[in-house]
Amino acid sequence: MVALLSGSVEGVASSGQRTLVPRAALGSGHEISRDQQQNTERFVREENETRRRHTPVECFCRSEGELCGGVPACDGVHSVRMSCSMINKFIIFLVGLIVVLQVVHITLLSRLDRDRGRSASSIQAEDGERFSPREGRRLAGSSSTSKGNLRKSSAKLSKGSLDVSGQYRIHNFYIRSDDAANGEVQLEDVTLVTQCSVQNLYHIVELSVRWDGPVSVAIFAPGENAAFADDIVGGLRRCYPLIRKYVSFHLVYPTSREAIIYEESPTLLNTPCQDILHLAKYHKSATLNYGAEKEPYPNNLLRNVARQGSSTEFIFVVDIDMLPSEKLRTDFVHFALDNRLFDSRTSMVSDHLDTVYVVPAFELQLNASIPKDKTDLLESLQPGKARPFYRDICWKCQSSTDYDKWTTSKSSTKRRLDVAYNVTWKDPWEPFYIGRWSVPLYDERFKQYGFNRISQVCELHIAGYGFSVLDRAFLIHKGWKTVTDFHASKDEENNRNRLLFRQFKNELKVKYPDTDRRCY
Helix, strand or coil: CHHHHHCEEEEECCCCCEEEEEHHHHCCCCCCCHHHHHHHHHHHHHHHHHHHHHCCCCCCCCCCCCCECCECCCCCCCCCCCCHHHHHHHHHHHHHHHHHHHHHHHHHHHHHHHCCCCCCCCEECCCCCEECHHHHHHHHCCCCCCCCCCCCCCCECCCCEECCCCCEEEEEEEECCHHHHCCCCCCCCEEEEEEEEHHHCCHHHHHHHHHCCCEEEEEECCCCHHHHHHHHHHHHHHHCHHHHHHEEEEEEEEHHHCCECCCCCCCCCCCCHHHHHHHHHCCCCCCCECCCCCCCCCHHHHHHHHHHCCCCCEEEECCCCEEECCCHHHHHHHHHHHCCCCCCCCHHHHCCCCEEEECCEEEECCCCCCCCCHHHHHHHHCCCCEEECCCCCCHHHCHHHCHHHHHHCCCCCCCCCCEEEEECCCCCCCCCEEEECCCCCCCCCCCCCCCCCHHHHHHHHHCCCEEEEECCCCEEEECCCCHHHECCCHHHHHHHHHHHHHHHHHHHHHHCCCCCCCCC
16 A cells, blocks of 8 residues: 555645645656556545545635635535625625614604604505595495404404504404495594493494494404404394494404404304393493403594594594484584585685584483483483583583583574584583594593593694584483592592693694693
8 A cells, every 4th residue: 555655646636635646647757567557546546536525625715714604615525615705795684684674663663653643634554555534435445354243363363553652453444334335424424433342332232323324433352352342243233233334343452462353253143132232231340431451441542543434524522321412413414514514615614624513411310211302401400310421520621511501592593403602612621522534633642541532622722723512412421420430540540641631731832833822
């Protein structure tokens, strides 16, 4: 073996591998027999092949000795060159992508925070498209959401849009009314707007009968509450034709408790209609406001979602446990037509663009007959079966309505509805009113109890709106409002929201710098 190897020298191949070369090939002058030379050449070839197979190979990049990030780029058998520049470019691309995503994320968060109140002229659809409240009719008629139940998956829902804070997921028009789905809701109308938790859904039965027109309801349904809400809504639509015809439902829940709606839930599929309302009413105790769920009740977010689900010129935002006077919707439509309030092109309507129409609210003794019109209501006031809303809870919150003046006012026209008088807003009046869809949205930072409605009415005043009290319209709350109706944390929430309200009023000074009006 040594003698044979002495007849050869080591050389370096162009690839960087060390190889054996026969000495005769180098012209050494030594004479070797033909057999020896052939044996030597054959051995050299076999030795070179063995070395090529077993010698570790380093794969270099642009310069010798530079590994690709310290990682060999060969498989140990085949010399495969890799371009280090390709890996470096890929790493740089990934780093750049991460930086861009972080910048976009921060920018979106800043924009969401800056637009906290959301523009009253547009909202976010589930597919990311922007649309105005006037275009709600188009979205309501979209075929992307079925007219029936939301039974799409047995897993947690993944579609929908996030609210401004990113804490809540929203499904606009998760169940559409037949009128909305068929494009039969007219712009020249009034939508009753309301919101509720699952245990108060039963109120929608009587409310839909009284209103007899388009209704938009936002339901707060965390976790498996959504499954029950879906069952109840499906049952109510099956059993009550007016709900199916007029009422559109929107679903809202916290991202921390995503809604769960099962593919198959036999609970109410075959339940007789006479039992549906009972099941809805007694699903949970509804005696304590805001006290049924651990999550804070986002009442203003729900109001905004329901508002933006309307497709009419006017909206009427009420609590779901309140009933309007009979024919209020049709009477107001006639009033608006008589005053050309639907025609924004006329000079006549310009005097009414910044006006909201106050509907006085009353409380009715439980089990008392619900008054249909003003005459019935006045008869209920005399024996004490009815009284002004919030008389025992917060009388100053409603006293500016001037109930004495309203009860004694006589209509000066033969119209079924008219303006009785105007009222200048003063703190802390929070009336219920019919207004255009373009009125300011509710501030969604207010949750649970306290200052959630007055903050929006305060902004109306700052923005220059006037308040006209309607002469024959009214709202009825079934049952007295008393301090015992509220949950244990009511006072704590009220104090916290009072601090937020002070901040909110300071923000209004910046938002409306040219006004001399103040919220006090």
